[in-house]
Amino acid sequence: MGQRLGLATALLGEPEALVLDEPVNGLDPEGIRWLRQLLRAHADAGGTVLLSSHLMGEVAEIADDLVVIAGGRVVATGPIDTVTAGHPTLEDAFFALTGPDSAGAR
Template identity: 80%
Template sequence: MLTFDDLVKRRGSRDILSGVTFRAEPGRVTAFLGPNGAGKSSTLRILLGLDRPTSGTALVDGQPYASLRRPLRVVGSVLDGSGAHRSRPARQHLAWVARSNGIPRRRVGEVLEQVGLADAARVRAGRLSLGMGQRLGLAAALLGTPSALVLDEPVNGLDPEGIRWIRGLLRSFADDGGTVLLSSHLMGEVASLADDLVVIAGGRIVATGPLDRVTAGYPSLEDAFFALTSGGAR
């Protein structure tokens, strides 16, 4: 379980996050929705120990992420594309990531196969398309067979076949008891996939709950989204 408790992030005089509180539970796909700049990435970066909150906590199974000794065995994450150095081949990127967490080398071939990049293993990360970069990021996230996945805009750049594929992958990951937290500003992809919704606007959580409850009273998720986020933002 991923828990966010009263996260506040201030940069200079700007409030990036104000009292962000929600949970992502095991066995469920939680979609973290909001317009660009609403604070989705900041929240996820704080969870992963990359950014420091001004106050509040973000915990993984009750522990700060930074205290995990081999984090990839607990949480796999993708932020902003693959994050691989552009001049390093895909396979080499996965190899060092695996080594850093004491993950057996054979997993590299397995995850490449799993995300459909086996043929691109020797291609430098900088030459991969946006969608292939997403797949490489996901491969790294899956290396340690984690119990949670944290994905920032995972469908960005994927073609329709890729979107369908990631949907199936995340669904079965959650059905096997895993926790999935994914951010998106695209509602179409989310509506068919998410069990729970967390909606953020202007750094504040404006709605949380099961998909059908959050969208109750609105004709569609899209209508719910615009109604919720336009009220919440300023």
């Protein structure tokens, strides 16, 4: 309920952009679904949602465009199908882009 209350408070001012860091942490499955629907509705209404998360499955479920950062550098950007091209999942793409053998890793 704390996550929901915090987000509801942030939305009171009808912001154009939302910046969220790990927003599904601590939410139950119902809360996660509620948050996905809320963020999608905000984006569909013309708003911007900037989401930071380590949960690749969750990101793949809700993101339209991605920015992958490794070692303080942007190593990939674009729609999810562009970033994951040649990889079965977003998680596989992430590790290929950020692993020790990648050009983006330090």
